[in-house]
């Protein structure tokens with residue numbers, strides 16, 4: 401098969417340019433390698449992406465969401481409405497602050513939390529909504545904020561995957577309440593590990609700084625107080641330099657992802673492609689940053705499992721991944737009371753969703769290779 405002649409095609413791969421590598425070496429030689437001037441520079445550049453709103457950088461996307469919840473004063477006794485189809489970080493941070501996640505099912509087309517179900521899930525304990533821009537497709541911000549405003553709820557946008565995605569022509573993060581991004585290596589731009597939080601004002605930004613580093617507030621020459629129970633979430637200057645080297649490529653990277661996504665649609669729109677009865681992602685070429693190209697396999701029509709498909713793709717030299725199993729069916733969440741059948745659309749997606757390779761260094765021929773392999777595997781395992 402093609403895997404014999406072509407190098408392995410992973411489902412994603414970061415692209416770090418030589419200038420960034422040289423810049424990292426410079427930071428390493430500078431004598432200041434942890435949080436310092438590069439983090440400040442990175443934050444200023446990020447703020448520029450988000451219309452000048454206050455931004456702070458952290459060592460993960462996960463902690464930015466936890467810190468947003470803390471800044472909003474959300475804790476024990478409070479409920480936060482979110483989606484069961486996300487990286488488990490989204491709901492883990494709600495548990496981490498002592499609040500209760502309230503899942504609502506997804507819309508099977510967008511794969512986002514179904515905004516039509518959110519209002520029914522609101523109780524007197526509801527304090528916030530935490531939507532997830534899965535695969536970089538933005539949740540409908542107009543509907544989201546109309547609900548939040550009507551019910552006086554905070555919003556923590558889990559935009560971990562949505563850097564450079566647009567809403568109303570502006571970058572996600574330019575408007576709204578809290579917006580959280582991740583710079584994990586799989587994301588459209590990376591700082592190796594890292595994340596940032598976009599906030600409303602300097603008061604929130606100061607609190608974020610405190611939560612980021614043990615709650616410490618410094619004053620005068622040697623004054624120090626601890627104001628809140630913070631943790632250790634600061635980004636290093638080495639990581640910030642990587643992030644700074646990625647930012648100038650963001651638009652170009654995202655444009656290339658969009659172009660490759662179009663190729664997927666084009667090459668799957670053939671008689672043999674259509675016969676596979678795959679559920680494709682929404683064909684959005686204006687808002688999404690195409691963080692991932694995810695198909696949903698037609699479970700009932702196949703005599704091969706998703707794992708089987710993934711193994712055969714691997715044998716053909718092609719990587720694939722699952723983003724994500726439904727959160728409420730993890731044992732931790734089952735112990736908290738959720739069970740099979742609670743969210744049928746999320747469960748179906750959790751069992752059948754598959755992320756195909758998509759990253760800026762790919763070519764049209766790479767996409768063709770993936771589609772050819774997929775068509776061959778699935779056609780050979782269709783139930784009669």
Ligand SMILES: Cc1ncc(COP(=O)(O)O)c(C=O)c1O
Pocket residue numbers: 460461462463486487489490532558560561581582583584593594595
């Ligand atoms: C939807 C979603 N939420 C949260 C996170 C957490 O980000 P991080 O891995 O940087 O902590 C990620 C990425 O891993 C993600 O994809």
